[in-house]
Amino acid sequence: xxxxxxxxxxxxxxxxxxxxxxxxxxxxxxxxxxxxxxxxxxxxxxxxxxxxxxxxxxxxxxxxxxxxxxxxxxxxxxxxxxxxxxxxxxxxxxxxxxxxxxxxxxxxxxxxxxxxxxxxxxxxxxxxxxxxxxxxxxxxxxxxxxxxxxxxxxxxx
Numbered sequence: 521x522x523x524x525x526x527x528x529x530x531x532x533x534x535x536x537x538x539x540x541x542x543x544x545x546x547x548x549x550x551x552x553x554x555x556x557x558x559x560x561x562x563x564x565x566x567x568x569x570x571x572x573x574x575x576x577x578x579x580x581x582x583x584x585x586x587x588x589x590x591x592x593x594x595x596x597x598x599x600x601x602x603x604x605x606x607x608x609x610x611x612x613x614x615x616x617x618x619x620x621x622x623x624x625x626x627x628x629x630x631x632x633x634x635x636x637x638x639x640x641x642x643x644x645x646x647x648x649x650x651x652x653x654x655x656x657x658x659x660x661x662x663x664x665x666x667x668x669x670x671x672x673x674x675x676x677x
Contacts, residue, residue, distance in 0.1 A: 524610040535599040542592040549585050605629045609653040629671040
């Protein structure tokens with residue numbers, strides 16, 4: 521099995537795992553939101569818990585779940601971009617015959633990533649740059665929450 525196929529298989533498995541986690545979290549969030557709308561199953565005695573405390577607890581539970589959902593959605597989009605790029609690389613690498621019409625392939629891919637530190641970002645850039653079919657990886661933009669990498673494919677001028 522060639523390295524591109526192995527990498528593509530690993531990315532697809534990771535994507536499937538992230539997708540299952542995302543769907544489980546989304547279902548849990550819907551359960552929590554419906555619980556919030558319908559109220560608790562047992563009535564709470566008036567005055568037993570201040571409304572401000574109840575609101576604070578709700579925010580502490582729901583806000584992190586919403587943030588996690590957004591992170592998984594961003595990760596899903598990034599993985600889809602990477603899988604599509606790898607599909608292009610493996611398709612181009614496996615084709616032995618040239619068609620009469622030149623095939624149009626992207627010269628570069630834009631990859632948006634989230635990272636917690638510059639070291640993680642640089643490590644990810646180096647792993648991408650080491651992949652077969654990748655000529656160069658440039659960090660295009662960086663902000664506190666995400667970075668944009670431009671992946672230039674070999675053979676593109």
